Amino acid sequence: MSQKKQDYYPFLLALVGGLLGLGVLISAMQLIYYQDSKHAIEAYAQEAMDFTLQVNSEIIDSLQAAASLNIQDCSTENFNQLKKIIWNHQFINDIGIVKHHLLLCSAMWGRFQPEIILPPIGYTNATGFSKIKNNGAIFPYHLNGNMTLKNNILVVVQPKAFDTLKRLSNRFDLKITAKRANYTYFFLRHHDATQMSDEFPFQTQDIRRCHPVRDVCIEIRDYQAGVARLSNQEWWLVIMIGSVFGIVVTVFGLHFLRSSDSLSNRLKRAIKKRDLYVEYQPIVRLMDQKIVGVEALVRWNDPKYGQISPLLFINLAEKLKLDREITQFVLNQALSDFKNVFKQNADFTVSINLNKSDLITTSFYTLLVKQLKKFDVEPKQIVCEVTERVDLNLEDLSEKINQIKALGCRVSLDDFGTGTSNLSSLSGLAFDTIKIDKILLKHVTQNQFWKDLVIAIIALTQEQKYKIVFEGVETQAQWEFLKEQIDGAFAQGWLFYKSMSASDIYELLQKQINT
Template identity: 35%
Template sequence: MGLNNKARLVIAVCASMVVGAVPIALSVVLAQHQGRVLEEERLLGYAANVLYRSERASQQVFAGIDRLNQARKGDPCSPAQMALMAEIDLSSTDIQTMGYIVADRLVCASVGSFGAGLPITTESEHPVGKDGVEQYTRAQLSIAPGMHFTIVARGGYAAVIHEAIPLDVTTDSDTLSLATYSLRNNGFRSTRGVVKKEWLSHLSTERPTTFDDGERLVALVASQNFPTVTVAAAPMSDMLVQTRKMLGFLLPFGVAAGLALGVAAFLMARRHMGMPALLRRALNKRELFLLYQPIVDLHNGRCIGAEALIRWRRADGSMVPPDVFIPVAEASGLIQRVTEQVLERVAADAGSLFADYPAFHIGINLAAADLQSTRTVELLDLLMRKTGAGAHNLLVEATERGLMDAAEVREVINAIHALGIEVAVDDFGTGYSSLSYLETFALDYLKIDKSFVDTLAIDAATSQVALHIIEMAKSLKLKMIAEGVETEAQARLLQERGVQFAQGWLFARPMTMAALREHMARQDAQG
């Protein structure tokens, strides 16, 4: 293996590794993203659960307080009121006890009266809100040492609930932090695990919020009914668990896609990089040959010419399509050698063709480089002399791309015209949008590309383009050859619109010169 081949192999391997790495990297990125989404959903689920419990407790608290205030007749701690307190306690799932408060002292509750009252001690302020509600957080009562309560009071009546009630949810990890936050007191009402007050600065009252502070992923959910926010947070490392889960699912797909793409990239790179060398060998070994596709007059269906289409059969019998190797030939500077061989093959194939069919023409594809070299003119001249062809027996087909480089191309086109050979613009409408060259080069034929012909006879908006191209060709007095005609309907429509000539599978596929001669003989026999 020579150094060049080694270098090519290295490039192909590198290309395949880069291409193959893309799906793998994508699956990792996707797993990370999905891992975060899943973890956010998990935390939002906990925050919503806590909120549900918190709201349920609040509803019970206010319903109980309202009932006591409404039932009050005189003494707030009358036997009837205390009996009602007991009834509310028993019928509620979250309230520890109902009671009556005077000057931060619990004077009576469902369990009994406390004379001058039990002092309620708290660590923070508990201002009376505009709605007359007073809320004691982290409150302690001497009858329940060590316990912390949330006490909510209005009109003196109060509900005492254990502060941990809303947080009493089952969790699947012990790293999880949960909290309820009171917007009334601007402080946490209950907490479990590590929570930070500054997290509340991210709060949106409209929708649940998630964010991370670098250490923890945090979810905040605000109640729509009470001034309460619930918090659920977990260390960022917990997210990795979800990411790993997703990775386990996505990575096999990423690796499979990566391998497939990597192999495809390797093969393509090898094929492309190896192609110029193979093509050079093919030119030397004369592996290229021509097929001819009949061009018919749409008025009578008679074959009046043919387009020469190059074919490459490799030594192993495999065919390389011209769509693949012509661009390679153009890019590697081999196209003029290809064209030279095409003209030689036409000369060899033509034999007595032009003597037998004096009006018959053969269309020859020229590439951009051919149209920039006066050598092409010499070769065409040589072809005419070798075959005894008249200028009208040849038609040069130039793609739009080939016609772009005006200054250099004009000289060659003029010289071809000077020989008397007509020029067609091929694949019209598929390349550059500049139409100026149609006039600049005084062209003779316009070949309507198959992609436009395909739109005809089906009710497609794009068929308008084909019709416009036809009208434009008419106004520029260009003769037209429609390419890739496959159906009777297309042929009929083209003829109705004034297109004179066509080629396509409807009439004949590309064939050898021998088959073309038979085709012509049959046509003659039919008269």
């Protein structure tokens, strides 16, 4: 990816994140609003049904009461009886007498001259109740309403009887109908369908509830069941909040991904997945360059960053408190790689580098005992290398060294010359070998001071009866100088061999046997 694309990459991700955040917020609001609409419609349908049944009960009760009077004419006495029925019912407006579909008279208006022709019957249910629409032109006082006819008795419902349902609704369309006929008792259109509810799904919600006994059904439609109910100002607020939320989440997500892709986290994953590997640098006898052992060196080739310096990732592992896991991995791998060599050559050794964490806890010692038994390795064939730079007081260090030596393993002081220790201060420690750091050999053939210093160190180590391994021998001149100064020493360095795989070591050992 080019640098220019990389520069735009976070911006594009933030933009996409803002859009996704907006989409998530709108989807969440849509779900909440849709569920809210469902519950609101259910509640409104029940209220509408209860109210309709109350009106319906008054109609039936009024018709039955009027029929029981056995009225045959439009007398004043009959009008008074009918008025009493009206007064006892909240939603009844008038009661009239009908003959041959002509309205002869009503309790509230008296006799009509001429008689009024009623509109056609709209619907007759199974119990004989006929429904007639009052178009507002029947009575002198023009009002619309529903009329019910049975046995020549006409009951007129209050024109404003269903106004209560208008107050119950704040955004719903309501229709009260008969069950099995296309007849509407009452219809309320509160809102026209909005443009959004027409163009987008899930913006309307419908319900139909019918009474199990009465000839009544309630139909309700909510045209603002989802985010269509939002005003323009609310939409701007949603867009702002959703976009900001998405961008913030994206930024935090990018930060998390970058942190998870840091070298520290990649090292954690590499250790967990066993993506580290071990190479081995031969240790040779100084006089004839015969391989007598190897030093196990952990390596890490990261897919993203490539080959990582051991100094870098081992120091990082120490900070992350993962160094013990690395030591355990190296020990297990080395014993597994050379278990056959150990059996063929009892003098062959493998050196394992220890760190402070291995020395201040018992976990390494316990693992060492376990692995020696598992691979059936003689303890003397394992050399535990302790760097001079380890931050541990001499008393504690001496205790750990003696514990490892009591097991039968050997202990070596690694990188001597890079710290502040001197041989006299280390004389009380039971090291088997002193490994002279390459920094002391770098100028030994060019500078008399360094030459004298190395000669003095060799004399002191021989006096203390330490074995010596010279590290970092890289030139023929260095090798020639060391051979002149000491017999029976050992060396390792690029002059002889670089670090390599276990299989390459096997080939070298086989050639050494055959020569």
